[in-house]
Amino acid sequence: MDKFRNYDIAFSGLKDGKHDxxxxxxxxxxxxFETEQEFSNPKIIADVFLDKHSTFLEFEINVKGSIQLVCDITLKDFDYPIENQIKVLVKFGEVYDDSDVDIITIPHKENAFNIAQLLYEDIVLTVPMKKVSPDLSQEDIALLEKFSPQEDEIEEQEDEIDPRWNALKNLKK
Incomplete structure (x- = not known):
C-alpha cells in the first residue's frame, strides 16, 4: 500500500475543465517522508486547482497556514506564517520525468497524479534560513546590535588585502 495515496488526484474520470x-x-x-524538519506543529491547508485538458493537466497549488519555528536568537518557539503558490504543467509521455521544475511528464497509462512531493518541497522551501521571532524584546534587539559587526568594521575588513594576494598578482607579469 502506497503511504502517499491520500495525495493522489485521480483525473481519469474527470471531465475537461476546472476542479478543486x-x-x-x-x-x-x-x-x-521520514525526514527531520526544522519546524513543528504545521497547520497548513493546500488548495489545489486542476484545469484538465485533453492532452495535459494544469495544477495550481496554494498553501497557507503556519508552522512553529525556534528563534535563532532567543531559542523560543514562535508561529511563522506560510503562504505560497506553485504552478505545474503535467503532460503525458513514455516515462516519468520531473527534471523540469515547471513541467512534469507522466506515463500515458497513469490515471492519477500524486502531489505529495510537490506539497512537501513547496512547504519546506518556504522555511527561512534565518529564524528570527517577530516578537523580539528591546533587550534582545539591544544585544543583537551590541554583538553585530558595525559598518565601519566591515569597511575596514574589506579595505585590508591579504599580502598573499598581492604576491599572486606578481605572477601574472
Whole structure:
C-alpha cells in the first residue's frame, strides 16, 4: 500500500475543465517522508486547482497556514506564517520525468497524479534560513546590535588585502 495515496488526484474520470481539491497538511503528512524538519506543529491547508485538458493537466497549488519555528536568537518557539503558490504543467509521455521544475511528464497509462512531493518541497522551501521571532524584546534587539559587526568594521575588513594576494598578482607579469 502506497503511504502517499491520500495525495493522489485521480483525473481519469474527470471531465475537461476546472476542479478543486483541498488537503490538510499536518505533522502526520511530514512523518510520511521520514525526514527531520526544522519546524513543528504545521497547520497548513493546500488548495489545489486542476484545469484538465485533453492532452495535459494544469495544477495550481496554494498553501497557507503556519508552522512553529525556534528563534535563532532567543531559542523560543514562535508561529511563522506560510503562504505560497506553485504552478505545474503535467503532460503525458513514455516515462516519468520531473527534471523540469515547471513541467512534469507522466506515463500515458497513469490515471492519477500524486502531489505529495510537490506539497512537501513547496512547504519546506518556504522555511527561512534565518529564524528570527517577530516578537523580539528591546533587550534582545539591544544585544543583537551590541554583538553585530558595525559598518565601519566591515569597511575596514574589506579595505585590508591579504599580502598573499598581492604576491599572486606578481605572477601574472
Amino acid at each position: 481539491f483541498r488537503f490538510e497538511v499536518n505533522q502526520a503528512f511530514f512523518n510520511l
